[in-house]
Amino acid sequence: MLLSLMYSSVRAQTEPVGPTVSIPDHPRILLLAGEEQPIKRSIVADKTWKNLHQAILAESDKLTSEATLERIQTGRRLLAVSREALRRIFLLSYAYRMTGQPQYRQRAEKELLAISAFSDWNPSHFLDVAEMTMAAAIGYDWLYADLSPASRIAIKEAILKKGLEPSLDAKYNSWLNATHNWNQVCNAGMLYGALAVYEDQPELARQVINRGLKTIVLSMDDYAPDGAYPEGYGYWGYGTSFNVMFISALEKVFGKDFGLSQQPGFLKTAGYLANMTGTSGNSFNYSDAGTGGGLQPAMFWFARKLNDPSLLWVERSRLQQAELGKVGNNRLLPATIIWGNSLSLTNVPEPKSRIWVGGGKSPVALMRSSWTDPAGIFVGLKAGSPAVNHAHMDIGSFVMDADGVRWAMDFGMQDYNSLESKGVQLWGKEQNSQRWQVYRYNNFVHNTLTADNQLQVVESHAPISSHSGSPALMNATTDMTAAYKGTLAKAYRGVAIVDQAYVVVRDELETLPKATTVQWTMLTPADVKITAPNRAELTKDGKKLILQVQEPAGISLKTSSTDPPHDYDAPNPGTTLLTFDVAMPARAKGAITVLLLPEKAAGKVTKKVQSLAQWPK
Template sequence: MQIKHLLSGLLALCLSFTEPANAQTDYIGTAAKVPAHPRILLLKGEEKAIQKTIAADNNWRKVHQAILTESDAIVNKPPIERIQIGRRLLDKSREAIRRIFFLSYAYRTTGQSVYQQRAEKEMLAIAAFSDWNPSHFLDVAEMTMAMAIGYDWLYDQLSPAARTAIKEAILKKGIEPSLDPKYNSWLKAEHNWNQVCNAGMTYGAMAIYEDLPELAKQVINRAIETIVLPMADYAPNGAYPEGYGYWGYGTSFNVMFISALDKLFGKDFGLSQKPGFLQTAGYLENMTGPSGKPFNYSDAGGGGGLQPAMFWFANKQKDPSLLWVEKSRLLNSQPPSLVGDRLLPAIMLWSAGTHMEKITAPTSAMWVGKGKNPVALMRTSWTDPAAIFVGMKGGSVSVNHAHMDIGSFVMEADGVRWAMDFGMQDYESLESKGIKLFGRTQDAQRWTVFRYTNLVHNTLTVNNQHQRVEGYAPITASSAAPSFMHAVTDISAVYKGALAKANRGIAIVNKAYVVVQDEVETLNEETTIRWTLLTPANVTITGNNQATLTKDGKKLLLEVAAPGKLTMKTWSTDPPNTYDAPNPGTILTGFEVTIPANTKATITVALKPGNAADKPTDKLPPLSNWKND
């Protein structure tokens, strides 16, 4: 007992040196009482609600059974080994959450000891690791969350020796490194690292709360105090600056954090009411097109996936229509395909018995988000798989994980994604070749990566130059009018020094086709503008101002109206560097146009799917007349 108190005092003292003297507020309070184990996310006896959900809805029964079946498979696998890849142990930490969360869920919903015993074996193996790689603290955060869930959910069944070893590991390899300034710079981060690391440390603190209550409270108070930094980026109305892929990371862990706070203390200390946070569910839902593919700008993959956190948002907002895309993923996926998601068991906690038939389509066909990386997301229908969908963005190249994609867009029609985005390249594939991937300056090595510059995004390149890192492009107008749904972004700042002005408007006209209208003003020299569209389709140049795209038996006409000398083109997507990822089955198409010095010019591109190809393009007003709703 004396050793425990000595350690508690030592760590509390250490914490006091890592925090500014007057920075931390005691949100929890001295009178806080915490329940016995299990206390994280799912209290003792609350398994009954899950059993009720499973009994009432076959769809949830299938998900539950998929978790159990996967847990059976995990039982027969050897424990995770400490194998680091480059500077990351992260894949092992993520697999640890998946295994331990699944096994713990399986035990709590079935009572079968084989799951508890296998989870204990996994946790003891992880506890014996030399460390959890604090130099890349995401690894520590996710490993700590994994161990905390298993320790808490299986506490009464763990052997005394296992409890001691796991608790010691959570403390020494999880929480204690977070007190060291060498490893905790994420406390000041305004991006996903803050969300994930604070969540992981909080889970660790909650798990061992009764042993080290003062330390646990300080860690949790620290998290409540600092997680507001990245949460500020959801303001004003929910657009997540880091894009679809990192929404699934940062926001999901933010929800894991808030949900655990709410369960343990009966409140979330106002965090869920921060501007834009609850509205971010609308952003995530609208980011997916009819094909099921997301608008994967910035560092995101090209595929979409089930997002358990969306069920938390839908329940918080009492709006089942937020789950329209999630419903489709659940109903159209084989449940075993979902088990790669390490947070999947949380969906059974957050679904709250939501019946699929109560999930109806959203009423609005357009969603516009402001903030650091503003987006406009529009479609002609939520229920027609052949609907037109457009996602466009403004924003800044200097946002975390951003590409030089300001003004870029994706577009679908007839079930085909005609205008696409490569998205991210695997980090280790670049870092292992010596690429310093996360610089944000104009001359950063990041901009030597083929996929990351404006040259391969669906935007403009001026005089073969990169977009400016320091520029910002706001969305200046938008309308959800069905006959002319549109948005406009002022992209002038990212072409500073190359153009005097540049504005881009994108519209869905009469629910039939898409128009991209660029208005530019040149400086005092002749200027060449390259307009590109990245596509998986076959491309044929069919005229002086036309190209025809074909894919899967469907057709899209690309038709250009522009002043000056216009040359229709295609460009290969074979990458120039050995460290670049290959890009099979893709091509760039578009044109180059030369515009005289000191000239205002309008460039209009119509993207006409199917029967719309035979109809004339409507003459559109200047962007200054594209009004807000």
């Protein structure tokens, strides 16, 4: 007994949050009592914040007449319901705290009781539990003083029995060892639940909080060294947002984040996200991501933390009047104004650099000719590995914007349930996994190379080898050789913006002791007209782009349909594959050079494209 007490005492002293720690009364999550006042002052002083505040209230007004949520599972997920619960309760709770109008509190309470009455929150897919727990915790904490005693008991019991307690069951908590977004999202949801019920269950709450502090760093290792998020734009918006929700809640309750924001690369990831949207307004949607972009509330936390409003160059545009109607579906929307209200969005300076390069598991290079010209050029180059969580076989792939059009595109993800419901084994990462038969996921339809009609090698990694921000040849290169093991001896790719006017994609290849056929591919949403064997004219939205193959000679451009081969594949209307083949003899060296010329640059190409070794670094 004495040894046990001594052990408990030592353990309490070594854990970050011990029994002597005091925390604020409700409300304590993200926004303390009285902290509505600075937000109200910002709403009066800044039109952008006023418009966002009004948009939240308008959305909350709509919610007052909606039917309450039901426990309707889609395949193995309850996630859509959990996310809608978080959206509704966060918006309505914000509306009540900012206005005091009882209809918002009554509607939020009704929603909280509905989800509390669910049989469970689907712990077999724990993301569902995490988001539902966060929803319940915010509502319980923010409305605590005005909830009926019976409601408090019901909601608190649900947080405990359907949220926190399942997280202690080894059957459901493998996410504690994950190095991807599950770790971030689940730990955030559990932290919110623990903070909400802290005074009633202090020992359990501290156990959950300390566990989160210990394990969330596993996923944060992925930001090293430069902040490039391995899972891409879409999952940055998921994993990083919930990581920031985790840190922000700690800062508010404990006055510190226990060193989390100083994890290598984490604060730098704001630069990654700020550069991931092209001049077309679309994100660089490699891996499992959607084709568009959207408001990222976490960027307002980063901008304030780093005192760098230029990080909001893209986000500000999402809050302009024309875009406001699109933000209501963002379930973390109130966090935008909580984190950002002290920042003026009137004169956001443009970012200082037009190139951003990051290493790590999924290295990328992001380049543009201008931040202010909507017709400017944007190019994103993806290196890395298909073995990364949510990755595709897209090593060497690129996207390209000019004149406000995305000319070279990426399909991005297909809805998971549409594949799983048809029996597709989507999550295998072996070389022969069914995942790589899904049309959108393999290298045959990405803007990269295919050698001898073979898949890229899953257990490979391509670094960004060099890069330069030179205005004459802004560029990045990658060594893709490992991705073509068994089909090519060497494979290097460089992508450049030349004189801020057009784009060059150059590949330098060496073959093995066997003849090899290499296919060059570009996926486009444009109409394609082949005007010569080595030249194609692309048109979209009244704009024009010329694709010209400078070398090798003797190639023949062709177009092919994007109709997929399997009944489980999603349709791809309005897209075309533009390809050509290069037959290379055994033990040969060769180069492929392709120019992408916006209409105003056509006819102005005077420079000979040099070898990659001669590109500025």
